Amino acid sequence: MILPGKKERCVTGIEGLDSILGGGFPRGSLVLVTGVPGVGKTSLALEFALRGAIMGEKSMVLTTVERPEKLVASVPQFDFFDWGLMDRGLLEIKDIGEFAGGGPVYGAYEAHERFARLGESIASYIRENGVRRLVIDTYHTLFYGEKDDATSQNLLLSLSETMYANACTAILVTDASPNASIESIIADGVIVLGNFERRSDLLRTLQVLKMKATSHSRAKYVIDLTDCGVLITPMLRGGA
Numbered sequence: 001m002i003l004p005g006k007k008e009r010c011v012t013g014i015e016g017l018d019s020i021l022g023g024g025f026p027r028g029s030l031v032l033v034t035g036v037p038g039v040g041k042t043s044l045a046l047e048f049a050l051r052g053a054i055m056g057e058k059s060m061v062l063t064t065v066e067r068p069e070k071l072v073a074s075v076p077q078f079d080f081f082d083w084g085l086m087d088r089g090l091l092e093i094k095d096i097g098e099f100a101g102g103g104p105v106y107g108a109y110e111a112h113e114r115f116a117r118l119g120e121s122i123a124s125y126i127r128e129n130g131v132r133r134l135v136i137d138t139y140h141t142l143f144y145g146e147k148d149d150a151t152s153q154n155l156l157l158s159l160s161e162t163m164y165a166n167a168c169t170a171i172l173v174t175d176a177s178p179n180a181s182i183e184s185i186i187a188d189g190v191i192v193l194g195n196f197e198r199r200s201d202l203l204r205t206l207q208v209l210k211m212k213a214t215s216h217s218r219a220k221y222v223i224d225l226t227d228c229g230v231l232i233t234p235m236l237r238g239g240a
Contacts, residue, residue, distance in 0.1 A: 007213045010169040013051025014044065016221065016232030025189065026213040028164045032183050034174050035193035039204050043075045043225050045135045045171045050081060053091040057132040061093045064141050068093040071137065079227045099125065111151045119158035126166050139172040156186045188212045206232060
């Protein structure tokens with residue numbers, strides 16, 4: 001009989017988030033960060049990767065839409081961003097097409113073949129290079145035009161197993177709704193970012209809906225995107 005034990009934590013390094021999670025993500029988790037455009041999903045995910053690299057954990061960001069350099073340019077200019085992390089191999093920002101096994105991610109091949117090859121290629125790279133943090137931004141755009149939901153499900157299951165087996169913690173950024181989506185069902189954690197209008201001001205918010213293997217706050221928090229990183233503070237009640 002296997003008894004549950006206390007899982008090692010992957011400290012995010014993001015102010016406020018680790019306390020919400022009781023110390024960070026459980027190591028090896030697959031976490032979905034979702035919400036409408038403009039709420040700070042990419043900023044939060046990139047800070048997670050950057051903070052890990054600063055702490056000596058090899059971090060990799062895979063972009064599915066923008067070129068790597070454009071992705072970096074689209075977020076706040078973090079004061080702690082150190083280009084030397086990339087020179088030392090602690091932080092890698094790559095186009096996901098590099099992991100398509102010699103073929104295109106989007107193309108004429110059968111979808112299940114393309115994405116099976118993609119999942120295997122990512123898994124091999126993580127194993128061989130000791131990657132401890134992975135970000136995919138954005139995940140759901142990989143499947144635009146695909147009619148078979150099983151394709152997304154199989155890749156998610158493959159990524160989930162890869163994270164668990166290699167003690168690598170991943171954030172998948174998506175604009176998809178978390179309500180009963182296949183991503184939210186398979187993912188170990190779901191963090192929703194959104195907007196809240198208060199006195200004609202549009203506030204960004206964060207709420208942890210789900211996080212396996214840990215107790216966590218389910219309250220809604222206000223976030224602010226700053227040069228110092230993503231700041232998270234309790235949402236004041238009343239006066240909306």
